[in-house]
Amino acid sequence: MSIGRIDLNLIKVFDAVHEDRNLLRAGKRLNLSQSAVSHALSRLREVVGDELFVRTARGMVPTARALAMADELRDALRRIEATLGVEPFDPGRSTRRFVIAANDHLTAVMVAELSRLMKTEAPGIDLVIRPSTRIDLAEQIDVGRIDLAVGIFAQVPQRLSSRTLMTQGESIVMRKAHPASRRRLALQDLARYPLVTVSVGGQEEGAVGGFILERGLARQAEMFDRHALEEALKAVGKAPRYRVTVPHSLAIPALLRGSDMLSIMPSSLARNLAAGGELLMREPPYPSTPSTFRAVWHSRNDHDPAHAWLQDSVARAAGRVA
Known part of the structure; x- marks a missing residue:
């Protein structure tokens, strides 16, 4: 294959189709018609000698050759753009869309703060929030369907980059008229009153020590330090x-309303729920390990100025929450 036969625009089309899995969405991102995207793919298929994408009911599914090419080509594109200073990123004028994976706790307390920040700094940028509890989270980051995942990760593989956002402890939440609401919680209260807890996976989903491991990424399965409580x-x-x-x-x-149950959760979520006036938050009567929340993304995006802006914005939003 001669490099002279390669048009850089074909690589950009390949990258957009690989990320969106849809010709129409890829075309909108590149300001091209669907037929122009299809024609560009045909030219690249001829050069590479592979089908690259197969049309299915789920969208354009990449072939094995396309999957092998995708990461290196995207990284090369980002490096070329960064080196030449092509299309500098301006959040105030950008209409880019970012996909963030987060659980409902972080969506309520941190993504809400990010949205307020973007209202003034990046009014044209859109956010799509996907559940970070999905079993294929690492795969979605690998194939480019998720730009950034936020949560508690015990292990991050080398192909992914990460950044610490905030560290916080746990709190206990109860209804206002709870029998223990007028005094400090005692350790015996955690045995006397039943608990409502948040867990997105147990041993049947492969969770070990409160974390689920897939493709080298270990994400939190439980929203509290079970080991500290039980010990x-x-x-x-x-x-x-x-x-x-x-x-x-x-x-x-x-679940807490009209019940004597207690719930253990991250302090930022406890403050958010207690702000409604119906619930109270209390310090746990035992020591627990603080949780560190991180942002995780694929390292191929390390050289993307837009992605760097997203990382910084998420970090600032987390700082306000913390």
């Missing part, structure tokens, strides 16, 4: 009662 109660001959376990935090206020 503290074990020392006094007690055990917790996990009456209700839910996959998201949105159900917690309704």
